[in-house]
Amino acid sequence: MKTTKTLLLFFLFAITFTACKKDEQIAPAPSITALEVGTSNSKIAHPGNDLHIEAEISAPGIIKDVVLEIHPESGAGWNVNTTYTEGFAGLKNAEFHKHIDVPADAKVGLYHGHLKVTDQNGQVSEVEFDLQVTADPSLATATGFEVGLNTAGNDLHVEASITAPNKIAKIVLEVHGNGWKKEVTYEDAAVIGKTTYNLHKHIDVAAAPKGHYHVHLQVVDQSGKEVEFEEHFDK
Structure with missing residues (x-):
């Protein structure tokens, strides 16, 4: 009887130890x-x-x-x-x-x-x-790219001076962060075909929850070349 009990305790310990080892297995690599x-x-x-x-x-x-x-x-x-x-x-x-x-x-x-x-x-x-x-002097550039949120937290001011030797085809502004995203494309007569353009826009971000946000400014010229610039703000 003592031998049987000893064997049972041994097997119980072994099963428990094995189960614990399984529980402690390392997760797969990233x-x-x-x-x-x-x-x-x-x-x-x-x-x-x-x-x-x-x-x-x-x-x-x-x-x-x-x-x-x-x-x-x-x-x-x-x-x-x-x-x-x-x-x-x-x-x-x-x-x-x-x-x-x-x-x-x-x-x-x-x-x-x-x-x-x-x-x-x-x-x-x-x-x-x-x-x-690689250097490409024909690419569009954006200088003085700035973003700013008003005190109410619902209006995002965006500005930049854009130069595009191949003429602007469109400008895209994207705001994203904290699971929220908004994209606005500008292809109006004031933009298309210009080699220089002073961007000054206001984007409604009232629906964006509090958090850290990225603002991407993409300029596409009429030769199909694209450049993109980034700024940040906190709400």
């Missing part, structure tokens, strides 16, 4: 999908403009941080090494959507990029991409 680099995933950047980078992140083990690195394929040049936690840490799923400033003096040539996600278990997933930095 994943990064739908990576898009540059306008329409062109993988091209231009000095003095923004570089659009977007991806979908999934981390069953909860995101700790996201790191973006960009460096020249060889020699010296423009470098990026930025760690993002705000808007990512503590989440299982997140959209990475950033516009990276490319300095006006960035060296043209071939670059290499890494987008890395680390979860709270220390597991890391990484995707790599190639990038070409």
Whole structure:
């Protein structure tokens, strides 16, 4: 009887220990999908403009941080090494959507990029991409790009001075953040065909909940080239 009881206790302990070990299994590593680099995933950047980078992140083990690195394929040049936690840490799923400033003096040539996600278990997933930095003086530019929210929190003021050697085809303003998004396209006679345009618009954001927002200014010229610029505001 004592032997039987001892064996039963042993098997009970073994089953309990195995169940606990199963409960303690580490979640799968993070994943990064739908990576898009540059306008329409062109993988091209231009000095003095923004570089659009977007991806979908999934981390069953909860995101700790996201790191973006960009460096020249060889020699010296423009470098990026930025760690993002705000808007990512503590989440299982997140959209990475950033516009990276490319300095006006960035060296043209071939670059290499890494987008890395680390979860709270220390597991890391990484995707790599190639990038070409090339000068194009015919691209549209936007200087003095500013956004401002009125005290009531319902009206967003947007302004910029736009120059487009190939003439403007349309201007798109997009506001997004905190699960809310609004896009407005301007294709009226005051815009189309102009080589210079002083943008001064007001967007109704009364329906946007409190939070941090991104404002994207996209200029498309009549040759089909697109450039995009980004600003931020808090509501």
